[in-house]
Amino acid sequence: MLNFVTRQRRVERLWLIALVFATVMVLVLSLCAGDVWFSPLSWWNDEARLFIWQIRLPRTLAVLLVGAALAVTGTIMQSLFENPLAEPGLLGVSNGAGVALVIALLLGQGTLPGWTLGLCAILGALTITLILLRFSPSSISPPVVYYFAGVALRNYL
Structure with missing residues (x-):
């Protein structure tokens, strides 16, 4: 052995x-x-x-x-x-980052520095994560609850 x-x-x-x-x-x-x-x-x-x-x-x-x-x-x-097939886009986190990035580009009209755009993307991903955690039934939820909430958020965004 x-x-x-x-x-x-x-x-x-x-x-x-x-x-x-x-x-x-x-x-x-x-x-x-x-x-x-x-x-x-x-x-x-x-x-x-x-x-x-x-x-x-x-x-x-x-x-x-x-x-x-x-x-x-x-x-x-x-x-x-x-x-083993889970990925960051599963919960809509990457979609939240993309939406925040697009909003920052539209509101900044292309004049924002690059680090601001990255920060907006991170804040968008964190916002989606906090929304998922807020709407989960309890802090010890089965993964299936997060799957469904993530798919719903991803389709909404």
């Missing part, structure tokens, strides 16, 4: 190392690729410095962080509802 556990941990460790390596390789590829290709050796040239360090790297890091946040959110939803 101990041999099986040791072997399983070794396999999991190898998978983790392979995935981290693949992530680093994709990160390097995303910094190189674009309208103009910059090899990793030319990243510190005057011509490439602006594109790599000021434009491509912040975008790439933002994409990595958003992807990680979506993965964590999906995992939380799956464990909360004990359903």
Whole structure:
């Protein structure tokens, strides 16, 4: 039994190392690729410095962080509802974020800074979450109640 556990941990460790390596390789590829290709050796040239360090790297890091946040959110939803197919859009949370974002764009007429739009989306998602929690029968409701409330809110929005 101990041999099986040791072997399983070794396999999991190898998978983790392979995935981290693949992530680093994709990160390097995303910094190189674009309208103009910059090899990793030319990243510190005057011509490439602006594109790599000021434009491509912040975008790439933002994409990595958003992807990680979506993965964590999906995992939380799956464990909360004990359903491997659950996702953040199930309860209408992502629709609430989208509606708040559209309202902010319309009211701000395109003059709001980017961080304000992100904040409005977060507030919209939190508002939908609080509405769901407010209309649940009790604090210890079965997941099915949240499913139905989320589907109703998603269809309403």
